[in-house]
Amino acid sequence: MTHDGAGGAPATPSGTLARAVLGGAHARGWTLAAAESLTGGLVVATLVDVPGASAVLRGGVVAYATDLKASVLGVDPDLLARRGPVDPGVAGQMASGVRRVLSADVGLATTGVAGPDPQDGHPPGEAYVAVSTPEGDRVLRLDLVGTRAEVRAGAVRAVLALVVDAWGDAARHDGPVKGA
Template identity: 75%
Template sequence: MRPQVPDAADVLARVAARGWTLAVAESLTGGLVVARLVDVPGASAVLRGGVVAYATDLKASLLGVDAGLLAERGAVDPDVAAAMADGVRRVARADVGLATTGVAGPDPQDGKAPGLAFVAVATPVRSLVRRLDLPGDRAAVRAGAADGVLTLAIEAL
């Protein structure tokens, strides 16, 4: 049995209650987080948009992640996740940024095992990053990372 899925509507309601807006930077989830958010009626009142920066170089060019950091550690890193969340806040002119990065598999990336992911949330008040070690195939890892970032957002808000 799969654990309860975090409620995208709850995330949007918490952001709205603060008068804030939200944007998402996604890598391994490839738009899955934004899709969950836009499934909620009225999401446009809060959601500014999303950036799918699947390729490592796009994390630098679109989101402003430090190219040196990416070269040194690779894209699957807690500091990269945090920089993606900050970057999407800036690019989208949003108050809250969510970010996902990791390895969906089946093969390792930059020496990192499939199932390893980092999710981040950046708000005007605080920033949080969480490591996730997710079991399963590509779909399960992607879904787990989307769940993970929404859960972290609820905690941060």
């Protein structure tokens, strides 16, 4: 495996995005936290692969079971009952909930179906990633193709890219990021 040359994270697309997310948070004086379902801790693991992550990363919550999304992260139980855990509103509430629970400035969230079987009428690869920042919230639907591991890795890349994109938009517009 190759490394980035800085003695740190593997030189992968996710590793590059993780460095950009951590650097952006550090430059803003912000902290990060992640709420993960589909990815089961891979977002946090990807971030902690980067030396110095502890300067901004508060932690993560793996809320794999649906009831934990409500009881730990504060996702609306009625929304979960109506729509299930694979839903853009759930992803958004997970991101804002982890900000609150872990006292972070930025919350990231992942939820979806890794496969190989459908779940509650949702096909493998359907996923939602979200970011909640002081500048606004964004949610993105993903339709990923591949093995279970590939779907999970794709969700990690997507949520990290969503943060980088949100910060880039805020810098270009010199104002709050609008919700997706």
